[in-house]
Amino acid sequence: MKSAGLSVREDAIGNIFGRWDGSENSREAIASGSHIDAIPYAGKYDGVVGVLGAIEAIRVLRSSGFKPRRSLEVIMFTSEEPTRFGLGCLGSRALAGQAGFVDVLKKAIDIHNISFAEAAKTAGYFEVHEKLEKVALLKGAYSAFIELHIEQGPTLEKEGIPVGIVTAIAAPASLKVEYKGNGGHAGAVLMPFRNDAGLAAAELALAVEEHVLASGSLDTVGTTGVLELHPGAINSIPREAHLEIDIRDIDEKRRDMVVEKVQQSASKIAINRRVQLENFIIVNQDPPAHSGEEVVEAAVLAAQQLGLQHKLMISRAYHDSLFMARITPMAMIFVPCYRGYSHRLDEYASEEDIVGGVKVLALTLARLSLS
Amino acid sequence: MKSAGLSVREDAIGNIFGRWDGSENSREAIASGSHIDAIPYAGKYDGVVGVLGAIEAIRVLRSSGFKPRRSLEVIMFTSEEPTRFGLGCLGSRALAGQAGFVDVLKKAIDIHNISFAEAAKTAGYFEVHEKLEKVALLKGAYSAFIELHIEQGPTLEKEGIPVGIVTAIAAPASLKVEYKGNGGHAGAVLMPFRNDAGLAAAELALAVEEHVLASGSLDTVGTTGVLELHPGAINSIPREAHLEIDIRDIDEKRRDMVVEKVQQSASKIAINRRVQLENFIIVNQDPPAHSGEEVVEAAVLAAQQLGLQHKLMISRAYHDSLFMARITPMAMIFVPCYRGYSHRLDEYASEEDIVGGVKVLALTLARLSLS
Numbered sequence: 001m002k003s004a005g006l007s008v009r010e011d012a013i014g015n016i017f018g019r020w021d022g023s024e025n026s027r028e029a030i031a032s033g034s035h036i037d038a039i040p041y042a043g044k045y046d047g048v049v050g051v052l053g054a055i056e057a058i059r060v061l062r063s064s065g066f067k068p069r070r071s072l073e074v075i076m077f078t079s080e081e082p083t084r085f086g087l088g089c090l091g092s093r094a095l096a097g098q099a100g101f102v103d104v105l106k107k108a109i110d111i112h113n114i115s116f117a118e119a120a121k122t123a124g125y126f127e128v129h130e131k132l133e134k135v136a137l138l139k140g141a142y143s144a145f146i147e148l149h150i151e152q153g154p155t156l157e158k159e160g161i162p163v164g165i166v167t168a169i170a171a172p173a174s175l176k177v178e179y180k181g182n183g184g185h186a187g188a189v190l191m192p193f194r195n196d197a198g199l200a201a202a203e204l205a206l207a208v209e210e211h212v213l214a215s216g217s218l219d220t221v222g223t224t225g226v227l228e229l230h231p232g233a234i235n236s237i238p239r240e241a242h243l244e245i246d247i248r249d250i251d252e253k254r255r256d257m258v259v260e261k262v263q264q265s266a267s268k269i270a271i272n273r274r275v276q277l278e279n280f281i282i283v284n285q286d287p288p289a290h291s292g293e294e295v296v297e298a299a300v301l302a303a304q305q306l307g308l309q310h311k312l313m314i315s316r317a318y319h320d321s322l323f324m325a326r327i328t329p330m331a332m333i334f335v336p337c338y339r340g341y342s343h344r345l346d347e348y349a350s351e352e353d354i355v356g357g358v359k360v361l362a363l364t365l366a367r368l369s370l371s
Numbered sequence: 372m373k374s375a376g377l378s379v380r381e382d383a384i385g386n387i388f389g390r391w392d393g394s395e396n397s398r399e400a401i402a403s404g405s406h407i408d409a410i411p412y413a414g415k416y417d418g419v420v421g422v423l424g425a426i427e428a429i430r431v432l433r434s435s436g437f438k439p440r441r442s443l444e445v446i447m448f449t450s451e452e453p454t455r456f457g458l459g460c461l462g463s464r465a466l467a468g469q470a471g472f473v474d475v476l477k478k479a480i481d482i483h484n485i486s487f488a489e490a491a492k493t494a495g496y497f498e499v500h501e502k503l504e505k506v507a508l509l510k511g512a513y514s515a516f517i518e519l520h521i522e523q524g525p526t527l528e529k530e531g532i533p534v535g536i537v538t539a540i541a542a543p544a545s546l547k548v549e550y551k552g553n554g555g556h557a558g559a560v561l562m563p564f565r566n567d568a569g570l571a572a573a574e575l576a577l578a579v580e581e582h583v584l585a586s587g588s589l590d591t592v593g594t595t596g597v598l599e600l601h602p603g604a605i606n607s608i609p610r611e612a613h614l615e616i617d618i619r620d621i622d623e624k625r626r627d628m629v630v631e632k633v634q635q636s637a638s639k640i641a642i643n644r645r646v647q648l649e650n651f652i653i654v655n656q657d658p659p660a661h662s663g664e665e666v667v668e669a670a671v672l673a674a675q676q677l678g679l680q681h682k683l684m685i686s687r688a689y690h691d692s693l694f695m696a697r698i699t700p701m702a703m704i705f706v707p708c709y710r711g712y713s714h715r716l717d718e719y720a721s722e723e724d725i726v727g728g729v730k731v732l733a734l735t736l737a738r739l740s741l742s
C-alpha cells in the first residue's frame with residue numbers, strides 16, 4: 001500500500017487501511033478491500049484479488065491523473081476465514097461493531113485451547129478485547145464500500161460473462177457440536193456396551209445433508225467441513241467427536257429452520273447412542289445482506305462504460321462485505337473462476353478476467369468518489 | 372533390566388531382550404514380555420504391566436535363590452500399538468518372521484508421508500529393512516512364551532476373579548480407506564453438484580457397525596477409530612476422507628465375511644456419492660492364535676499353588692503373543708482392570724491384582740524353566 005502512495009494505518013485487531021486523500025477529505029470516504037488469509041490447502045485468489053485489485057485500481061487512477069473528491073481507502077481485513085477460532089470475518093465484524101462480539105471473542109478458543117486473546121497477544125496485538133470498542137466504526141463512517149472477489153461458483157464461467165455484480169449475500173450459520181462417549185479398546189468392548197461418539201458424529205453429518213435437501217430450495221446448502229475424533233487411533237473406540245457445520249441460505253427463515261432440525265437430530269442421536277451431547281453451539285447466525293442500490297448502479301455503469309457484459313447475482317459465499325453492509329452501502333464485483341473451484345489448491349482466475357474486474361472497480365471507485 | 376542383573380541386547384528393529392542364564396543354557400529359553408508404547412491419551416498399564424511384571428518376576432525368583440535350568444528372557448517388544456504406521460505389533464511380527472513383512476514396511480508411511488525406514492533412521496535404527504531378516508527368530512527359538520497383561524475388558528472385575536489365563540487370541544483385521552471428491556466452497560457449491568468425501572466416510576463408518584451387528588455373534592466387533600477430513604475447515608466441502616477400521620472376531624471366517632461386506636459397501640458408497648474410492652487396503656488380516664496347552668497348564672498350576680482363583684478366557688484384544696504363537700507355544704496371564712477401561716487415561720489395575728499376576732507369572736516361569 002505504501003508503494004502505491006497510500007497513507008497506512010492499522011487498528012487494534014489487525015485491519016490495515018491505506019488512504020488516498022481526496023480534495024473533499026472531510027466527507028466520508030469510499031472504501032474497497034478484502035482479505036488475504038486463507039484456509040489450509042486453499043488457493044491464492046480468494047480474497048487476495050480484492051486487496052491487490054483495490055491497490056491496483058487506485059494506482060491506475062492515480063497514474064491516470066484522476067483527482068478524487070471523496071478520499072479512497074483500501075482495507076485489508078484481518079482473518080476473514082474462520083480457520084483458527086471458527087469465527088469468520090473477525091476484522092469486518094469488529095469494524096461493524098457487532099453487538100456482543102467482545103463476549104464471543106472472550107470465549108473463543110482454538111483446538112489447542114489457546115484463547116483468542118492469547119493468540120492475538122502472541123501475534124503482537126495486545127489488549128485486543130479492551131481496544132475492540134475503538135475498532136468499531138460508526139454507521140456512515142464510509143460513503144460506500146465495494147469488494148472485488150472471485151465468484152467461487154461456476155455461473156460466470158459457464159455463461160461466459162466476465163463481471164458479476166452482487167445484489168445480496170447469503171446468510172451463513174456456523175455450528176460447533178461435541179459428542180462424548182466412553183471410548184475403550186476396539187477389541188475388548190463388545191458392541192452392545194459401546195457408545196461410540198464417532199458414529200454419533202457420522203449420523204449427524206448425514207442428518208445435516210438430509211435436512212438441507214428437505215428444505216425444498218436449491219439455495220439451501222449445508223456442510224460438515226470438520227469432523228474430528230478423539231483419541232483417533234485405529235484400535236480405540238472414539239470417545240469424543242467434534243463437528244463444525246456450516247448452513248447457508250439466501251432466505252434467513254428457511255436456513256434457521258434447517259439449523260433447528262439439525263439441533264433436534266443432534267439430541268435424538270445422542271439419546272439413541274447413549275452419548276452425551278456436550279455442546280451444540282451456534283457460533284454465528286448472521287442475517288443476509290443486501291447491496292446498496294447506488295453502489296450497484298455505479299458498478300453497472302462502470303461495466304457498461306468498459307463494454308464488459310455483466311450479470312446481477314447473489315453471493316452464496318461469506319464475505320467481509322456482509323458486515324460492511326451494516327455500516328455503509330456496499331456492493332461486490334465478481335470475476336469468473338475456473339469451474340467455480342475455491343478453497344482448493346487449483347482455485348484459479350485468469351489474468352484477463354482479473355484485469356476486467358480491476359477496471360470495473362477503478363471506474364466504480366472514481367464515480368463514487370465524485371458523488 | 373540391567374539393574375535386575377539381566378544381560379541386555381537389542382535387535383535391529385528395537386526389540387530389547389534381557390537374559391538370565393540358566394544352568395542348561397544351550398536349551399531353548401523361556402520368554403516373557405510385552406510392550407511399553409501406547410496410543411495417544413491412553414493409560415499406563417496396557418503393556419507396561421507385562422514388561423515390568425516380567426522383570427519383577429525374575430528379580431523375585433533370583434532373590435529367592437531359585438536356579439533356572441532353561442534360561443529366562445524378558446522381551447520388551449517395540450511398537451505394539453499401530454499408532455504411527457497403522458501396523459500393530461511391529462516388533463513381534465518381525466520376530467515371528469511374518470512372510471512379506473519387509474514389503475509391508477517398505478510401503479508404510481505415516482500421515483506426514485514419512486516412510487517407516489526414514490522414521491526408523493531418525494530414531495537411530497539404520498537399514499531396518501535390510502536387517503529385518505536377522506531379526507526373525509526360528510520356530511522353536513524359545514521353548515515357551517508367556518505374557519502378563521491387563522484384561523482390557525470387564526469380565527474378571529465383574530466376576531471378582533483375580534487371574535485370567537488366555538486360551539486363544541481373537542483375530543484382528545485392519546483396513547485403511549481413502550475417499551476423494553471435488554471439495555469446494557461450502558457456500559458456493561450447490562448440493563446437487565457436490566461429491567462430499569466426508570459424507571461417504573460417515574456412511575462407511577455406519578456401514579461397518581451395521582455389518583458387524585449383522586454377523587449374528589457377540590464376538591464380532593468393528594470400530595472406525597480414525598476418520599480424518601481434508602482440508603478440514605468449516606467452510607470447505609471435504610475433498611478427502613481417510614478412515615482406519617478395525618474388525619475382530621474369534622472366528623476367522625466370520626470376521627473375513629464382515630471385511631468383505633465392508634469392502635462392498637465402500638464401493639457402493641463411492642458410486643452413489645460419485646466420489647473416488649482411492650484406497651481400500653487390508654493392512655493386516657491375521658489369523659487367530661491358540662495358546663500352547665503346556666504353557667496354559669503351567670499357569671493354571673501356578674495360580675492354584677498360590678490359591679488364586681482363575682478363569683480360562685479368550686483375548687479379544689491384540690497382543691504380541693498373537694505373533695509369538697507362530698514360533699513358540701504361548702499363553703497369557705490377565706489381571707482385572709477397572710471397568711474394563713483401556714486405551715483411555717483412566718485405565719487402571721490395582722496393585723493387589725498386579726502383584727497376583729506377577730506371582731503367577733514368576734511361578735509359571737520357574738515351572739517352565741525346569742521343564
Ligand SMILES: [Mn+2]
Pocket residue numbers: 046081343
Ligand atoms: Mn474463503
Ligand SMILES: [Mn+2]
Pocket residue numbers: 035046047080149318319
Ligand atoms: Mn474470500
Ligand SMILES: [Mn+2]
Pocket residue numbers: 417452714
Ligand atoms: Mn493397547
Ligand SMILES: [Mn+2]
Pocket residue numbers: 406417418451520689690
Ligand atoms: Mn497391550
